[in-house]
Amino acid sequence: xxxxxxxxxxxxxxxxxxxxxxxxxxxxxxxxxxxxxxxxxxxxxxxxxxxxxxxxxxxxxxxxxxxxxxxxxxxxxxxxxxxxxxxxxxxxxxxxxxxxxxxxxxxxxxxxxxxxxxxxxxxxxxxxxxxxxxxxxxxxxxxxxxxxxxxxxxxxxxxxxxxxxxxxxxxxxxxxxxxxxxxxxxxxxxxxxxxxxxxxxxxxxxxxxxxxxxxxxxxxxxxxxxxxxxxxxxxxxxxxxxxxxxxxxxxxxxxxxxxxxxxxx
Amino acid sequence: xxxxxxxxxxxxxxxxxxxxxxxxxxxxxxxxxxxxxxxxxxxxxxxxxxxxxxxxxxxxxxxxxxxxxxxxxxxxxxxxxxxxxxxxxxxxxxxxxxxxxxxxxxxxxxxxxxxxxxxxxxxxxxxxxxxxxxxxxxxxxxxxxxxxxxxxxxxxxxxxxxxxxxxxxxxxxxxxxxxxxxxxxxxxxxxxxxxxxxxxxxxxxxxxxxxxxxxxxxxxxxxxxxxxxxxxxxxxxxxxxxxxxxxxxxxxxxxxxxxxxxxxxxxxxxxxxxxxxxxxxxxxxxxxxxxxxxxxxxxxxxxxxxxxxxxxxxxxxxxxxxxxxxxxxxxxxxxxxxxxxxxxxxxxxxxxxxxxxxxxxxxxxxxxxxxxxxxxxxxxxxxxxxxxxxxxxxxxxxxxxxxxxxxxxxxxxxxxxxxxxxxxxxxxxxxxxxxxxxxxxxxxxxxxxxxxxxxxxxxxxxxxxxxxxxxxxxxxxxxxxxxxxxxxxxxxxxxxxxxxxxxxx
Numbered sequence: 001x002x003x004x005x006x007x008x009x010x011x012x013x014x015x016x017x018x019x020x021x022x023x024x025x026x027x028x029x030x031x032x033x034x035x036x037x038x039x040x041x042x043x044x045x046x047x048x049x050x051x052x053x054x055x056x057x058x059x060x061x062x063x064x065x066x067x068x069x070x071x072x073x074x075x076x077x078x079x080x081x082x083x084x085x086x087x088x089x090x091x092x093x094x095x096x097x098x099x100x101x102x103x104x105x106x107x108x109x110x111x112x113x114x115x116x117x118x119x120x121x122x123x124x125x126x127x128x129x130x131x132x133x134x135x136x137x138x139x140x141x142x143x144x145x146x147x148x149x150x151x152x153x154x155x156x157x158x159x160x161x162x163x164x165x166x167x168x169x170x171x172x173x174x175x176x177x178x179x180x181x182x183x184x185x186x187x188x189x190x191x192x193x194x195x196x197x198x199x200x201x202x203x204x205x206x207x208x209x210x211x212x213x214x215x216x217x218x219x220x221x222x223x224x225x226x227x228x229x230x231x232x233x234x235x236x237x238x239x240x241x242x243x244x245x246x247x248x249x250x251x252x253x254x255x256x257x258x259x260x261x262x263x264x265x
Numbered sequence: 266x267x268x269x270x271x272x273x274x275x276x277x278x279x280x281x282x283x284x285x286x287x288x289x290x291x292x293x294x295x296x297x298x299x300x301x302x303x304x305x306x307x308x309x310x311x312x313x314x315x316x317x318x319x320x321x322x323x324x325x326x327x328x329x330x331x332x333x334x335x336x337x338x339x340x341x342x343x344x345x346x347x348x349x350x351x352x353x354x355x356x357x358x359x360x361x362x363x364x365x366x367x368x369x370x371x372x373x374x375x376x377x378x379x380x381x382x383x384x385x386x387x388x389x390x391x392x393x394x395x396x397x398x399x400x401x402x403x404x405x406x407x408x409x410x411x412x413x414x415x416x417x418x419x420x421x422x423x424x425x426x427x428x429x430x431x432x433x434x435x436x437x438x439x440x441x442x443x444x445x446x447x448x449x450x451x452x453x454x455x456x457x458x459x460x461x462x463x464x465x466x467x468x469x470x471x472x473x474x475x476x477x478x479x480x481x482x483x484x485x486x487x488x489x490x491x492x493x494x495x496x497x498x499x500x501x502x503x504x505x506x507x508x509x510x511x512x513x514x515x516x517x518x519x520x521x522x523x524x525x526x527x528x529x530x531x532x533x534x535x536x537x538x539x540x541x542x543x544x545x546x547x548x549x550x551x552x553x554x555x556x557x558x559x560x561x562x563x564x565x566x567x568x569x570x571x572x573x574x575x576x577x578x579x580x581x582x583x584x585x586x587x588x589x590x591x592x593x594x595x596x597x598x599x600x601x602x603x604x605x606x607x608x609x610x611x612x613x614x615x616x617x618x619x620x621x622x623x624x625x626x627x628x629x630x631x632x633x634x635x636x637x638x639x640x641x642x643x644x645x646x647x648x649x650x651x652x653x654x655x656x657x658x659x660x661x662x663x664x665x666x667x668x669x670x671x672x673x674x675x676x677x678x679x680x681x682x683x684x685x686x687x688x689x690x691x692x693x694x695x696x697x698x699x700x701x702x703x704x705x706x707x708x709x710x711x712x713x714x715x716x717x718x719x720x721x722x723x724x725x726x727x728x729x730x731x732x733x734x735x736x737x738x739x740x741x742x743x744x745x746x747x748x749x750x751x752x753x754x755x756x757x758x759x760x761x762x763x764x765x766x767x768x769x770x
Contacts, residue, residue, distance in 0.1 A: 017764055018764065019761040019762065019764050019765035020761075021761070022757050022758060022760050022761025022762075022764065023758070023761055025757045025761075026754045026757040026758045026761065029753050029754045029757060030754040033751075033753075033754065071393060075395060137753065137757070140753065154358040154359075155358055155359055157358060158358040158359070186271060189271060189275065190271050190274060192278070193271070193274035193275050193277065193278040194274060196278040196281060196282065197274065197277045197278055197281060199281070200281070220346075228395065228399075229399060232359060232363075232364070232395065232396060232399050233357065233358045233359025233363070233364070234355055234356070234357060234358070234359065234364050234399060234403075235355060235356040235358055236350075236354075236355040236356075237349040237350075237352060237354040237355060238346060238349040238350030238352075238354075238355075240349070241342075241345050241346045241348075241349040241350075242346050244342075245338075245341075245342025245343070245345060245346050246342070248338050248341075248342055249335070249338050249339055249342055251338075252334055252335045252338040252339075253335055255331070255334065256331040256332070256334065256335055259327045259328060259330070259331035260328070260331070
């Protein structure tokens with residue numbers, strides 16, 4: 001237990017004491033901010049365009065329903081943020097296992113009283129904490145859109161849960177990739193590639209030989225559909241279990257890397 | 266092998282990326298997808314060979330245990346996810362509870378189960394399609410309305426066939442019949458499902474000629490919304506011109522009187538009396554101050570109504586009306602007409618009179634369906650609804666639970682006459698029919714009168730909140746951008762720089 005606590009402490013210090021973490025946080029906040037304000041600017045322009053081309057302006061009921069903060073700002077920002085995280089989260093996870101391997105400290109870790117499963121759990125837990133903080137920081141803008149748009153606190157909670165679960169799923173994928181290499185860049189690229197492939201399989205429906213059952217299966221494992229329903233305010237038990245199962249599977253794969261190294265070197 | 270696998274993954278990611286960027290699966294995507302899959306396959310085969318060839322039996326056992334662990338986690342995850350999905354358990358945290366289906370929608374879905382299917386036609390980047398997709402997916406979860414999605418740009422033939430005018434249109438098909446819903450919400454989909462279900466709620470004769478509310482007028486004080494709701498729920502409407510009526514047609518399941526402003530002719534009153542005596546049904550909407558000439562007839566059947574206005578402190582704010590004159594009712598009797606209504610599901614009566622009940626015969630059953638609050642009193646100042654000043658309260662005014670809607674059954678031999686009386690007609694007007702739960706109350710009354718089962722509470726109108734369409738002024742946007750958009754990243758970067766500097770010391 002003491003060893004586990006020491007490992008958790010060390011992981012926290014390494015993560016929060018490293019400038020790289022703050023650079024990643026800054027990048028996420030900055031990118032989210034730019035996406036948000038760009039959509040807000042477009043929304044204001046569109047709204048004024050409709051209002052000024054109709055004599056009655058905002059009171060005339062002539063602005064189309066879909067020009068509103070929710071559909072024009074909030075949802076597109078969430079959509080873009082979902083894809084952006086695929087690129088940013090691996091920057092946080094790439095070093096977690098790969099750095100230990102590159103420095104050879106992973107072998108030292110294995111010689112401690114800790115089991116490989118405990119090592120994996122500690123690293124996953126600390127990364128999840130960091131990713132959740134990252135989501136809190138990036139959520140300032142969508143939250144502002146929600147508050148301004150009067151969408152409500154419950155909806156806000158739903159979106160945050162969805163965003164955090166999506167980020168945690170991407171972090172899990174990134175960690176699993178990091179566990180199989182000593183090169184941080186390879187870990188980041190692998191995490192990015194797997195995340196992007198898993199994001200959405202709708203492109204496969206272009207093929208006539210992909211049947212409806214296959215499409216349904218691929219839809220069931222894609223991140224986009226699961227994440228999207230939270231943005232709409234739906235908290236579905238199936239989606240929650242999906243994200244938890246994905247994290248557990250990634251942890252099991254990361255755990256297997258210790259066995260794999262013993263065999264394959 | 267890891268390098269090959271990584272290249273395969275990158276190729277697959279670019280195949281998908283190119284599809285997102287261009288919207289079509291062109292040669293670039295195709296080549297990348299094929300090469301990516303080949304590389305992943307080769308890497309997998311190579312990895313297995315390496316593990317089999319290079320490892321001792323002891324190591325193979327370690328590998329097998331590890332892989333078994335992954336397989337177990339995967340199996341458990343898939344099983345749990347399938348169980349959770351099958352449970353259909355979800356919480357609607359959206360602002361307007363847009364994805365919680367009403368009883369009415371669920372009833373219609375059950376009626377059409379196995380026969381209906383829905384197709385969403387949308388442009389690829391239409392933001393509205395997301396909500397519609399989720400709504401249809403919620404409906405599809407009942408296994409009664411499978412849905413698919415079609416790109417509008419690829420569906421020219423369907424556009425002509427179904428009369429699709431814009432993106433985000435839903436077509437519901439039942440056999441050879443279809444309904445096209447161009448602004449899909451739960452309410453409009455419910456109406457389409459209702460039309461396809463073709464329920465038969467009976468023949469309703471609507472009186473005309475004595476200044477009744479018009480079922481064809483589209484403005485706020487008209488009743489065209491009520492007409493649409495009646496048709497949607499399967500009522501067949503017939504006109505009954507009171508000036509030329511001396512007998513109610515035998516096929517009438519019920520007669521509807523919508524706030525006559527002038528007294529009905531004596532032959533029409535006599536016809537209504539005869540209609541009731543042979544077990545007919547009557548739904549009456551009265552207004553305070555109205556001279557319908559129905560009072561003696563209703564009195565014969567035990568329903569009397571003082572010509573007074575109910576003043577209730579529990580009133581809704583209506584522009585131009587005196588405070589207290591528009592009761593918000595939330596006390597309901599237990600009755601099929603008030604099924605699904607409770608203290609949290611209020612109804613709204615903009616200017617209402619009350620009723621008193623007295624049984625004509627011992628076996629008759631007369632019930633109050635909607636009460637005012639216990640602090641309501643009666644005022645004879647009938648003009649109060651039009652002033653912005655509350656009527657003066659007489660010293661002897663009695664506070665009581667006044668009856669705003671009543672229903673009565675009169676068993677006569679093997680027949681049973683029924684009367685439903687509303688103390689207000691405006692609650693069924695276009696302006697107020699869809700306010701709160703007025704529509705449910707009115708339609709339940711119609712179904713009860715004609716002895717048909719109502720489908721349950723109906724979907725509520727979901728409107729885009731006015732605040733959602735207000736612009737954020739440029740100055741506010743700039744302040745937000747400088748205050749939060751730049752300050753937060755700056756502080757984070759400063760923190761990172763401090764940690765970096767500290768680590769160098």
